Amino acid sequence: MANKANITPSPRLSAEETMDFYETEPVDIAVIGGGPAGYSSAINGRTRGRSVVILSGDYRDSYLYKASVIDNMPGMPGKSGAELLDLFHAHAEQMGAVSIKGQALVVMPFDFGSSKTGAKPGFQIAYGSHILMARAVILSTGVAVTSMYPGEENFLGRGVSYCATCDGMLYRGRPVAVIARSKDAIEEAVHLTKIGCSVTLFINPADLRRWGLTVPENTFEHVLHASAFRIEGDDFVTALTTENETLPVAGVFILRASIAMQSLLSGLTMEKNYILTDRTQATNIPGVFAAGDCTGKPLQVAKSLGEGLVAALSADAYLSSLESGSETPGKEARV
Numbered sequence: 094m095a096n097k098a099n100i101t102p103s104p105r106l107s108a109e110e111t112m113d114f115y116e117t118e119p120v121d122i123a124v125i126g127g128g129p130a131g132y133s134s135a136i137n138g139r140t141r142g143r144s145v146v147i148l149s150g151d152y153r154d155s156y157l158y159k160a161s162v163i164d165n166m167p168g169m170p171g172k173s174g175a176e177l178l179d180l181f182h183a184h185a186e187q188m189g190a191v192s193i194k195g196q197a198l199v200v201m202p203f204d205f206g207s208s209k210t211g212a213k214p215g216f217q218i219a220y221g222s223h224i225l226m227a228r229a230v231i232l233s234t235g236v237a238v239t240s241m242y243p244g245e246e247n248f249l250g251r252g253v254s255y256c257a258t259c260d261g262m263l264y265r266g267r268p269v270a271v272i273a274r275s276k277d278a279i280e281e282a283v284h285l286t287k288i289g290c291s292v293t294l295f296i297n298p299a300d301l302r303r304w305g306l307t308v309p310e311n312t313f314e315h316v317l318h319a320s321a322f323r324i325e326g327d328d329f330v331t332a333l334t335t336e337n338e339t340l341p342v343a344g345v346f347i348l349r350a351s352i353a354m355q356s357l358l359s360g361l362t363m364e365k366n367y368i369l370t371d372r373t374q375a376t377n378i379p380g381v382f383a384a385g386d387c388t389g390k391p392l393q394v395a396k397s398l399g400e401g402l403v404a405a406l407s408a409d410a411y412l413s414s415l416e417s418g419s420e421t422p423g424k425e426a427r428v
């Protein structure tokens with residue numbers, strides 16, 4: 094295995110090799126979200142010589158990718174959203190940032206140090222059934238989910254899950270509900286049936302048409318549509334109530350394209366559903382920076398690109414202060 098100190102992820106290192114490598118060794122900067130802010134963060138993190146991994150869903154699934162024209166990008170009039178994103182993505186890869194496809198589920202502070210080395214602060218990021226280790230994190234997840242279902246936060250980890258691949262086995266042989274709010278949710282729900290869960294799938298027919306998908310026949314216990322959900326239980330989940338009925342279930346899988354910030358990173362300070370940052374894009378959690386639409390209005394590409402640049406430079410300054418043994422790591426990176 095390569096020595097972490099010498100490794101510079103480049104196109105020579107495949108996404109699979111990157112996943113394996115950074116499951117045990119921390120990358121300098123993990124960028125969560127592959128949009129304009131994420132790609133700008135990645136490019137500028139690389140200009141500072143930092144190793145960078147971008148963890149994201151497929152950037153071609155984003156709303157921006159479908160926008161026919163983005164007319165206010167200086168010097169690039171008339172480009173479509175797809176053209177811009179293809180350029181940003183290619184530039185980040187060319188600079189040596191590595192993209193991993195996946196949805197970050199939880200970001201947890203983690204100390205990589207030992208009694209010999211002393212504290213080495215960093216983060217563990219759970220995605221699918223994998224972990225990405227990082228020394229600093231840039232959140233660039235776009236506009237976040239603004240509301241959770243009643244009971245969702247309370248039962249998270251006690252019957253509520255955001256990942257069928259990771260948690261499915263816990264519910265083997267038991268009735269579960271899947272609330273499908275993302276394109277890959279049907280695939281995840283099918284996975285649950287394959288490992289022996291009896292699955293009720295809640296899906297909106299309008300979403301199905303938008304995604305160009307159909308629900309496989311004779312696979313699910315029930316396929317239903319509802320718009321209001323309440324998760325109930327005592328110590329663990331026992332039921333899911335909709336506007337139409339109450340369904341006894343042991344687990345509820347809520348599969349969205351984005352994760353509510355409150356559950357992605359505990360303790361992150363928010364303001365009106367946006368991540369609160371200072372002018373250096375630092376959040377209230379040392380080592381965590383944020384850029385783009387997730388930090389607030391105006392929700393625009395150029396603002397996301399600028400904040401991505403600032404977040405990357407601040408993450409680099411934070412890492413430098415850790416490396417120099419500064420007593421207050423990252424102080425100079427924050428206002």
Ligand SMILES: Cc1cc2nc3c(=O)[nH]c(=O)nc-3n(C[C@H](O)[C@H](O)[C@H](O)COP(=O)(O)OP(=O)(O)OC[C@H]3O[C@@H](n4cnc5c(N)ncnc54)[C@H](O)[C@@H]3O)c2cc1C
Nearest residue numbers: 126128129130149150156157197234235385386392393394
């Ligand atoms: C139809 C349309 C037209 C627009 N027109 C313009 C325009 O003309 N000019 C302009 O300036 N702006 C325009 N915008 C706004 C612009 O698209 C946004 O401001 C910009 O995309 C924000 O960039 P971002 O990187 O912050 O977030 P996004 O572009 O939203 O990217 C966020 C990425 O993070 C990923 N992600 C989210 N959560 C997670 C997670 N937990 N784990 C991993 N990945 C995650 C998402 O899948 C997504 O790929 C338009 C938007 C739309 C929808």
